[in-house]
Amino acid sequence: MVPVLVARGLVKSYRRRRIVDRVDLAVEPGERVAVLGPNGAGKTTTLLMCLGVVRPDAGTVAIAGHHLPRERAAARARVGFAAGYLPMPDRIRVREYLAVYGRLHGLDDVGERATAALRRFGIEHLASAMAAELSSGQKTLVGIVKATLHEPPLLVLDEPTASLDPDVANRVRAGLTDLCGPGRAALLLTSHNTTEVERLADRVVFLSDGRVVANDAPARVAAQFGGKDLEDVFLRLAGSPVGTER
Amino acid sequence: MTAAKPTTGVRSRLVRVAAVSHRHFLVLRRSPHRFFDITVLPFVDSLLFGSLGTFIAREGGSGRTTAAYLLAGIVLWHILYQAQIAVSTGFLDEISSRNLLSMMVTPIREAEYLAGLALVGLAKLVLAVAGVSAAAFLLYAFDVTTLGVGLVPIAAVLVVAGWALGLFVIGLVLRFGAGAEAFAWGIMFLIMPLSGVFYSRQSLPAFLQPVSAALPTTHAFAAGRSLLSDDAFPWHDFRLAAITTALLAALAVAFVVRAFTVFLRRGHITRHM
Numbered sequence: 001m002v003p004v005l006v007a008r009g010l011v012k013s014y015r016r017r018r019i020v021d022r023v024d025l026a027v028e029p030g031e032r033v034a035v036l037g038p039n040g041a042g043k044t045t046t047l048l049m050c051l052g053v054v055r056p057d058a059g060t061v062a063i064a065g066h067h068l069p070r071e072r073a074a075a076r077a078r079v080g081f082a083a084g085y086l087p088m089p090d091r092i093r094v095r096e097y098l099a100v101y102g103r104l105h106g107l108d109d110v111g112e113r114a115t116a117a118l119r120r121f122g123i124e125h126l127a128s129a130m131a132a133e134l135s136s137g138q139k140t141l142v143g144i145v146k147a148t149l150h151e152p153p154l155l156v157l158d159e160p161t162a163s164l165d166p167d168v169a170n171r172v173r174a175g176l177t178d179l180c181g182p183g184r185a186a187l188l189l190t191s192h193n194t195t196e197v198e199r200l201a202d203r204v205v206f207l208s209d210g211r212v213v214a215n216d217a218p219a220r221v222a223a224q225f226g227g228k229d230l231e232d233v234f235l236r237l238a239g240s241p242v243g244t245e246r
Numbered sequence: 247m248t249a250a251k252p253t254t255g256v257r258s259r260l261v262r263v264a265a266v267s268h269r270h271f272l273v274l275r276r277s278p279h280r281f282f283d284i285t286v287l288p289f290v291d292s293l294l295f296g297s298l299g300t301f302i303a304r305e306g307g308s309g310r311t312t313a314a315y316l317l318a319g320i321v322l323w324h325i326l327y328q329a330q331i332a333v334s335t336g337f338l339d340e341i342s343s344r345n346l347l348s349m350m351v352t353p354i355r356e357a358e359y360l361a362g363l364a365l366v367g368l369a370k371l372v373l374a375v376a377g378v379s380a381a382a383f384l385l386y387a388f389d390v391t392t393l394g395v396g397l398v399p400i401a402a403v404l405v406v407a408g409w410a411l412g413l414f415v416i417g418l419v420l421r422f423g424a425g426a427e428a429f430a431w432g433i434m435f436l437i438m439p440l441s442g443v444f445y446s447r448q449s450l451p452a453f454l455q456p457v458s459a460a461l462p463t464t465h466a467f468a469a470g471r472s473l474l475s476d477d478a479f480p481w482h483d484f485r486l487a488a489i490t491t492a493l494l495a496a497l498a499v500a501f502v503v504r505a506f507t508v509f510l511r512r513g514h515i516t517r518h519m
Contacts, residue, residue, distance in 0.1 A: 089343035103265035
């Protein structure tokens with residue numbers, strides 16, 4: 001089977017500072033992969049290069065066998081993207097927003113799909129709500145629903161639960177577990193929540209200073225660095241005391 | 247997980263163009279302040295230039311000609327202005343609502359996105375030009391249809407020129423960020439006097455006349471004025487307008503493609519997240 005994502009040798013520098021340094025990343029169908037690392041490790045830049053919205057200085061990206069940037073339309077038809085920091089635009093209702101994105105993905109039955117996707121995340125009651133009436137957490141949920149609407153083989157989520165309360169975050173994780181896994185969509189996510197990563201991911205790609213320093217199952221990564229869990233590894237690799245950011 | 251829908255084919259492309267237009271229509275419908283550009287401004291312009299023309303006519307004894315010149319000019323100006331501003335502000339709305347990244351991670355191609363914006367722009371243009379024409383007729387008895395069918399190709403050239411100017415604004419925003427939004431309105435204040443909307447380019451200071459001659463809008467407005475006074479269609483001015491508009495459009499496309507390439511290479515999407 002063709003991997004849903006293959007990124008090889010990704011390099012990106014800004015103002016002569018190397019942000020991403022020869023990163024290889026592959027995601028198999030149905031696999032759940034988390035990219036973990038401290039702030040400034042290059043997680044989001046790597047994700048943005050994988051999505052084709054930032055052009056790498058070197059390296060290649062293919063989504064479900066479609067190479068970026070040449071086959072970007074076909075590649076992006078096979079990926080769904082949401083991020084905790086991306087708001088839903090104002091002056092639009094949830095179902096209208098989903099209808100617009102459904103049509104951008106060529107869906108004919110967007111109404112039914114939107115209803116099913118909203119139900120999966122327990123927010124079907126928000127279908128007629130205006131964006132301005134939603135909390136930031138609800139907007140994040142709608143963003144995730146939007147990303148899953150066309151049932152892509154690859155779901156890419158950047159800090160999806162960062163702005164959510166524990167209950168809603170749990171609902172998101174349950175929805176993602178339902179959506180992603182063997183025989184279903186693959187998941188590539190970034191998160192600072194190591195517990196979440198341990199629960200959701202089959203594999204962890206740990207980035208530090210733009211390089212992949214570990215790439216294995218969460219428990220093996222913890223063992224590799226002599227930590228008791230991923231959080232322990234995170235704190236060692238980040239090299240910062242608890243609660244401070246780099 | 248289902249098979250991805252085809253991304254090629256005319257139908258798929260049209261559906262995506264319509265989706266972009268739909269999004270911007272929804273925003274427009276719920277943003278009363280955005281109707282200022284397509285209702286109040288055309289009315290105010292008709293009032294201003296119609297009254298100015300009437301005053302000059304009374305004082306100078308030039309009859310109805312001056313008012314007609316000014317009103318024809320303002321109708322044509324709104325065709326250019328609305329085409330440009332709709333494309334520019336549509337894109338700026340994507341920036342201000344931080345929706346650009348979400349939009350970019352869909353199968354839509356850049357040209358389809360711009361076509362969606364242009365389509366919304368056409369609808370706004372029709373509303374605004376209908377408004378300015380109606381005001382000119384009701385307040386000053388100036389009937390824009392007296393310009394004849396010759397107005398149609400001249401309007402088409404102005405629409406394309408407006409879209410091209412809109413592309414330049416989009417290129418500037420891609421290159422310099424949301425701070426460049428001032429160009430969306432500012433560029434028109436530069437174009438208006440240089441294009442001789444209400445006068446021939448010979449009325450400009452001598453050193454500005456070559457600049458004016460290089461602008462497609464100058465020839466389009468000259469052709470529009472000729473429709474008022476001449477029976478024959480002003481082929482010479484129209485040809486110049488069409489050729490220079492084609493050149494401007496080619497330059498605008500090249501500029502926005504270049505700006506988008508730099509945008510991707512420098513990772514400027516992070517400015518809009």
